[in-house]
Amino acid sequence: MVTVFQEPITAEEIKAKVRDLGADLVGIADGEVLNQHPPDPANPKRPSDITDHDAGRVIVIAKRLTAGTTRLTRWDERHKYYNDELVLNALEMLSLELVLWLEDRGYPALIVPPTHVDPRDYNGDPAASLGPVLSLEHAAVEAGLGTLGLNQMLLTPEFGPRVQLTAVLSSVPVDCDARIAESLCRGPACGRCLSACPGDVIGHWDRDWEACDTYRSPHGFNALADHIGRIIDEPDIQKKKAMLRSEDQFYLWQSILRGAGVVTGCRRCQDVCPVGDDYPALADALDAIPEDNDDKRARLAAMLADEAKGVLPASYLAARRWIGAPAGPEDEGA
Ligand code: SF4
Ligand code: SF4
Structure with missing residues (x-):
């Protein structure tokens, strides 16, 4: 230019x-x-x-x-x-x-x-x-x-x-901002995102993205392909017609119309995270996590024990530039 x-x-x-x-x-x-x-x-x-x-x-x-x-x-x-x-x-x-x-x-x-x-x-x-x-x-x-x-x-x-x-x-030549060095996340000692996740797809500084997609895009392309596939496979013509008028089809149609349920969907992990100046005004509705269970609590405890020993998963090491240093282990100059 x-x-x-x-x-x-x-x-x-x-x-x-x-x-x-x-x-x-x-x-x-x-x-x-x-x-x-x-x-x-x-x-x-x-x-x-x-x-x-x-x-x-x-x-x-x-x-x-x-x-x-x-x-x-x-x-x-x-x-x-x-x-x-x-x-x-x-x-x-x-x-x-x-x-x-x-x-x-x-x-x-x-x-x-x-x-x-x-x-x-x-x-x-x-x-x-x-x-x-x-x-x-x-x-x-x-x-x-x-x-x-x-x-x-x-x-x-x-x-x-x-x-x-x-x-x-x-390419406007203006000053850039600096990264925040300290992790804002409270790590597995908090783990509220993992506890609340309906798909239980959250790992140790990681997520099963494919499994998450079925929740965060519940009426997306995969759901559409599955639905059409089921209609094609249905041999009974009356059932086939009923599937065309089903609630599943209705939600898919609405979602194609607006993107709601395709580009937006589950955000339960976002809702329950206690980080943010806004959280105190939300807490009365969100503090309780009915999706929590013993298995999730045990996994978070195991993550916490690993971190206390300085053992961090590969997913953290690959992303530590963007996660920042969690409480405890040394950040080795990400
Ligand atoms: S959007 Fe968050 S809460 Fe929902 S399935 Fe994915 S990771 Fe879990
Ligand atoms: S809920 Fe928020 S602060 Fe707690 S572990 Fe998850 S991302 Fe970190």
Whole structure:
């Protein structure tokens, strides 16, 4: 871009604009740092894979989830799916406004929405978990917005994990934010996310992403492929017709219409996390965890005992740059 067309601009001016547009949190990461530290080096997803020219900065934007829906304790509550989808809509609109504002000042920009997966990763298995083109949780850590928790969700000081994210790429030459060094997560001594998880998919600084997808995208592509497959396989024509009019089909249709239940779904782990300035106002509805059981408590105790001995799983070691140093063990210069 020819610099004569560019107005001088600062990081603070960008952040003020983003907040004016309705965002709750905003941070700026160095695109080159993200290029050098892909979360999965075997399958790197870098800003430079999206654009050669306009990924110098990654502006990560967060909007909080509504407290009223967080206080609904069922994981499969459609009010949550719809409300979260509306938060996502608002994020998309405000990030588009930011792109246009930056471009009016001479800085080409583009949006990386959280729902955009790389179609090149699809291998014909609808159950396989597909990652986004850029991990916004990791970008948010690089932009100083928070750290990753026990199940690798983003935790922020203000809203814990109760946020949605989007990002704008632009090579606008402004200062970047620093990562938060200390882990915000209280680790297995807390473990409330694991205790509450309806699919029991949370491990030791890890998560079974494929199993999680059946909850966080309950009416997504895999559910659609399964449903259509069952209809095709049903030999009885009357039953086949009934399946076309079933509740399953109705939810799939509604979800295709709005994305609710596809790009939004279970967030029980986010709801019960005690991290965040917002949690005290939520606690009366969320402190009790009916999904907890002896087996989950025993696994958390075993994790805690391992950490007390300085034994950390490979999942932590691979992600410690973004998790930060948990209480106890030394961080070896991530
Ligand atoms: S989104 Fe739901 S299923 Fe996935 S880890 Fe969180 S609580 Fe468990
Ligand atoms: S619920 Fe507890 S263990 Fe889970 S991410 Fe939050 S602080 Fe960490």
